[in-house]
Amino acid sequence: MNHPENISHSQSDQLHIQTDVILQKVVDAWTELQAQQPLVHCITNSVAANYAANVLLAAGASPAMIDNPFEAESFASIAAALSINVGTPTSEQMQAMQISAQTVAAKNTPWVLDPVGYGPFLKWRSEMVDQLVLLNPTIIRGNASEISALAGNQVESKGVDSVASSHQVYLQAHALLNHCECAAISGESDFILSKELNHVIQINGGSFLQPKITATGCALGALIAAYSAVTTPTIAAISAHIHFAIAGQLAYEKASSVGSFNVAFLDEIYQMNTDRIWEYSDIQIFNL
Amino acid sequence: MNHPENISHSQSDQLHIQTDVILQKVVDAWTELQAQQPLVHCITNSVAANYAANVLLAAGASPAMIDNPFEAESFASIAAALSINVGTPTSEQMQAMQISAQTVAAKNTPWVLDPVGYGPFLKWRSEMVDQLVLLNPTIIRGNASEISALAGNQVESKGVDSVASSHQVYLQAHALLNHCECAAISGESDFILSKELNHVIQINGGSFLQPKITATGCALGALIAAYSAVTTPTIAAISAHIHFAIAGQLAYEKASSVGSFNVAFLDEIYQMNTDRIWEYSDIQIFNL
Amino acid sequence: MNHPENISHSQSDQLHIQTDVILQKVVDAWTELQAQQPLVHCITNSVAANYAANVLLAAGASPAMIDNPFEAESFASIAAALSINVGTPTSEQMQAMQISAQTVAAKNTPWVLDPVGYGPFLKWRSEMVDQLVLLNPTIIRGNASEISALAGNQVESKGVDSVASSHQVYLQAHALLNHCECAAISGESDFILSKELNHVIQINGGSFLQPKITATGCALGALIAAYSAVTTPTIAAISAHIHFAIAGQLAYEKASSVGSFNVAFLDEIYQMNTDRIWEYSDIQIFNL
Numbered sequence: 001m002n003h004p005e006n007i008s009h010s011q012s013d014q015l016h017i018q019t020d021v022i023l024q025k026v027v028d029a030w031t032e033l034q035a036q037q038p039l040v041h042c043i044t045n046s047v048a049a050n051y052a053a054n055v056l057l058a059a060g061a062s063p064a065m066i067d068n069p070f071e072a073e074s075f076a077s078i079a080a081a082l083s084i085n086v087g088t089p090t091s092e093q094m095q096a097m098q099i100s101a102q103t104v105a106a107k108n109t110p111w112v113l114d115p116v117g118y119g120p121f122l123k124w125r126s127e128m129v130d131q132l133v134l135l136n137p138t139i140i141r142g143n144a145s146e147i148s149a150l151a152g153n154q155v156e157s158k159g160v161d162s163v164a165s166s167h168q169v170y171l172q173a174h175a176l177l178n179h180c181e182c183a184a185i186s187g188e189s190d191f192i193l194s195k196e197l198n199h200v201i202q203i204n205g206g207s208f209l210q211p212k213i214t215a216t217g218c219a220l221g222a223l224i225a226a227y228s229a230v231t232t233p234t235i236a237a238i239s240a241h242i243h244f245a246i247a248g249q250l251a252y253e254k255a256s257s258v259g260s261f262n263v264a265f266l267d268e269i270y271q272m273n274t275d276r277i278w279e280y281s282d283i284q285i286f287n288l
Numbered sequence: 289m290n291h292p293e294n295i296s297h298s299q300s301d302q303l304h305i306q307t308d309v310i311l312q313k314v315v316d317a318w319t320e321l322q323a324q325q326p327l328v329h330c331i332t333n334s335v336a337a338n339y340a341a342n343v344l345l346a347a348g349a350s351p352a353m354i355d356n357p358f359e360a361e362s363f364a365s366i367a368a369a370l371s372i373n374v375g376t377p378t379s380e381q382m383q384a385m386q387i388s389a390q391t392v393a394a395k396n397t398p399w400v401l402d403p404v405g406y407g408p409f410l411k412w413r414s415e416m417v418d419q420l421v422l423l424n425p426t427i428i429r430g431n432a433s434e435i436s437a438l439a440g441n442q443v444e445s446k447g448v449d450s451v452a453s454s455h456q457v458y459l460q461a462h463a464l465l466n467h468c469e470c471a472a473i474s475g476e477s478d479f480i481l482s483k484e485l486n487h488v489i490q491i492n493g494g495s496f497l498q499p500k501i502t503a504t505g506c507a508l509g510a511l512i513a514a515y516s517a518v519t520t521p522t523i524a525a526i527s528a529h530i531h532f533a534i535a536g537q538l539a540y541e542k543a544s545s546v547g548s549f550n551v552a553f554l555d556e557i558y559q560m561n562t563d564r565i566w567e568y569s570d571i572q573i574f575n576l
Numbered sequence: 577m578n579h580p581e582n583i584s585h586s587q588s589d590q591l592h593i594q595t596d597v598i599l600q601k602v603v604d605a606w607t608e609l610q611a612q613q614p615l616v617h618c619i620t621n622s623v624a625a626n627y628a629a630n631v632l633l634a635a636g637a638s639p640a641m642i643d644n645p646f647e648a649e650s651f652a653s654i655a656a657a658l659s660i661n662v663g664t665p666t667s668e669q670m671q672a673m674q675i676s677a678q679t680v681a682a683k684n685t686p687w688v689l690d691p692v693g694y695g696p697f698l699k700w701r702s703e704m705v706d707q708l709v710l711l712n713p714t715i716i717r718g719n720a721s722e723i724s725a726l727a728g729n730q731v732e733s734k735g736v737d738s739v740a741s742s743h744q745v746y747l748q749a750h751a752l753l754n755h756c757e758c759a760a761i762s763g764e765s766d767f768i769l770s771k772e773l774n775h776v777i778q779i780n781g782g783s784f785l786q787p788k789i790t791a792t793g794c795a796l797g798a799l800i801a802a803y804s805a806v807t808t809p810t811i812a813a814i815s816a817h818i819h820f821a822i823a824g825q826l827a828y829e830k831a832s833s834v835g836s837f838n839v840a841f842l843d844e845i846y847q848m849n850t851d852r853i854w855e856y857s858d859i860q861i862f863n864l
Binding site for chain 3: 212
């Protein structure tokens with residue numbers, strides 16, 4: 001495990017200790033996810049629906065894709081967590097998102113907001129995201145372009161894909177912590193800004209093939225929601241990103257093209273265990 | 289093939305004969321499915337759409353996902369069977385379900401109803417299911433929680449997953465035969481209640497990994513519809529469940545994690561043949 | 577490479593030269609697709625959404641499934657190409673299709689129309705397709721039944737599957753060139769009618785398993801759109817069909833059942849390169 005170069009030796013020792021503390025919490029969260037199999041209410045897009053459900057089942061959670069406004073309140077009220085993704089919204093899904101978010105916010109049920117495509121060329125969803133942010137999502141996650149834009153910066157994007165690097169923008173996301181406990185940015189490395197820890201956690205691993213599979217980010221958001229049902233927001237975000245990073249790394253050792261990589265990735269999501277978390281996790285901690 | 293212990297020897301002989309008769313009809317149904325490649329009109333959910341279509345194509349049928357109300361009547365009128373699944377309904381799909389069901393009911397075209405998530409926390413769809421049941425679906429299929437709830441019992445569920453066991457609830461489903469020819473309950477073992485045979489058929493096999501793959505139940509419902517175009521309702525339900533049970537068992541011999549299991553499962557659905565049906569079918573017959 | 581028997585020797589020589597010229601343009605188009613990674617605006621069906629996005633990512637493009645009417649104009653205005661597929665239309669998608677098509681038509685952005693299920697039993701979408709055709713799609717692609725029906729012929733279909741052969745109907749599609757630059761018919765062999773070249777290009781290859789995988793045609797339409805962002809309409813259609821034909825052929829060498837074939841197919845879409853295009857392309861050219 002490499003330590004960031006800009007941290008002094010004494011700080012490094014201190015943070016090294018924190019790293020082990022964090023990884024123990026990740027191990028506990030994974031164990032708890034298997035034990036509780038929390039019911040995760042997902043409102044997601046047509047591209048991700050099947051994939052996100054399979055990722056959640058493989059990881060140990062119990063997903064339910066309930067995206068109509070007529071059942072949103074009653075179902076959100078019994079869910080252990082909620083995941084909202086604005087990838088391909090319909091008018092009915094938009095209503096379901098608002099109702100569900102209000103319901104879980106009132107009950108202090110954890111929820112994740114994934115502002116897919118946030119930016120000037122997709123105004124309808126971006127305005128909905130702005131409204132949802134005011135309801136204080138537990139965790140906001142997205143790619144670098146989306147998170148940076150949502151934090152009020154001028155950024156470029158390419159449709160729903162990021163053109164910014166996660167490394168460049170994570171400090172720009174700081175303002176989002178006024179609205180959430182935790183902001184997570186996925187990219188070549190992932191960055192998690194935590195209000196609870198007052199630190200940034202960088203997570204390395206995964207494979208360059210992951211962005212070549214559609215809906216991996218969407219499934220990651222749903223997995224953060226699943227973990228948030230069994231641990232704190234920060235540990236939930238770290239756990240889900242580590243789960244993905246390890247599965248991506250191990251899958252690439254087995255399969256080097258996108259179709260077979262995708263199959264191996266789901267295999268590895270399912271085959272996670274505590275030993276693998278200790279052996280393969282690669283995280284670094286920075287001061288915010 | 290094991291016989292249930294609560295059946296006397298003479299009954300057992302009689303039912304053993306029935307078992308061979310049933311398996312011959314299953315073999316004939318599979319053969320007929322390959323020959324006719326029936327057009328199956330599917331109204332299903334966003335999680336299952338791709339998967340159910342691939343399962344039907346692999347099994348030999350010709351699926352068409354037509355789920356808007358403006359084409360529901362004309363398309364249902366030419367389909368060989370209809371499959372309705374209320375997994376992620378929209379207002380337009382709800383209208384399409386009613387129109388399609390009325391159309392096929394009037395034409396005596398066989399149809400399958402899969403009441404995904406039926407219960408008190410998903411009232412909108414449950415009320416639609418209640419209306420559809422009054423149109424007398426040919427076959428109703430679901431997991432133990434859904435079928436038991438639909439039959440009027442107080443049951444628990446966890447979102448769209450069952451917390452009841454199929455073995456516990458199959459007798460509770462008897463009341464559903466007032467509304468359909470056949471009620472099918474999927475679980476660790478599957479149970480099919482038949483008005484035609486006045487018996488319960490238990491189907492063993494499959495893999496514990498199947499519930500870890502999303503939409504397998506939804507695809508099974510669509511496959512029952514496909515078989516119902518070429519045989520009686522009871523044999524259709526038995527054939528589809530045997531098709532799934534054998535494919536699941538053989539897939540698990542090749543692949544032990546969810547991603548690769550899912551690929552192998554589709555392979556085995558496609559590679560079914562009459563020898564495999566005779567060799568691997570594991571059914572038992574009970575008095576109702 | 578076989579030459580059609582109805583072409584005289586001198587014609588054959590001339591067309592042989594054209595074949596090499598065309599393949600060089602296909603190689604250039606593939607190379608350009610990797611370099612530009614064009615943003616492709618897709619409005620597609622619920623069965624194809626995930627699959628088409630994965631095919632486009634594997635091929636080198638950047639897909640975005642934006643199918644609501646409220647963002648259709650602004651997003652179509654920045655896309656490099658648009659793909660419209662009427663597989664499972666909703667009222668909102670229908671509006672999005674019209675707005676997007678009008679937007680790209682006004683900007684001369686290339687776009688592809690895939691009239692899934694066109695015919696007398698699916699009138700709602702067929703009327704929308706008729707309106708979209710009047711906006712002059714750059715390329716129209718479909719199976720033999722759809723293309724022949726759209727060209728005004730009486731044809732049979734089976735839901736969304738073709739019962740006509742591409743070889744039988746390609747000459748009937750000639751009238752479509754009044755409305756588009758290029759008409760592409762997929763089948764056992766693919767036929768591309770080009771206004772630019774004033775010829776028909778036949779593309780051989782692929783695997784008999786491709787029609788057993790749902791949404792391959794839909795994904796092919798999206799890939800034509802991706803190529804149309806980097807080359808002429810005719811070369812775009814030829815390139816996408818060759819990309820699919822080679823990937824299908826190579827995938828079948830690795831996997832002979834539908835599940836594993838589908839995985840291998842995506843692998844091969846990703847592993848395309850210029851050597852493979854030269855080695856495996858199998859095209860013939862006819863006079864129109």
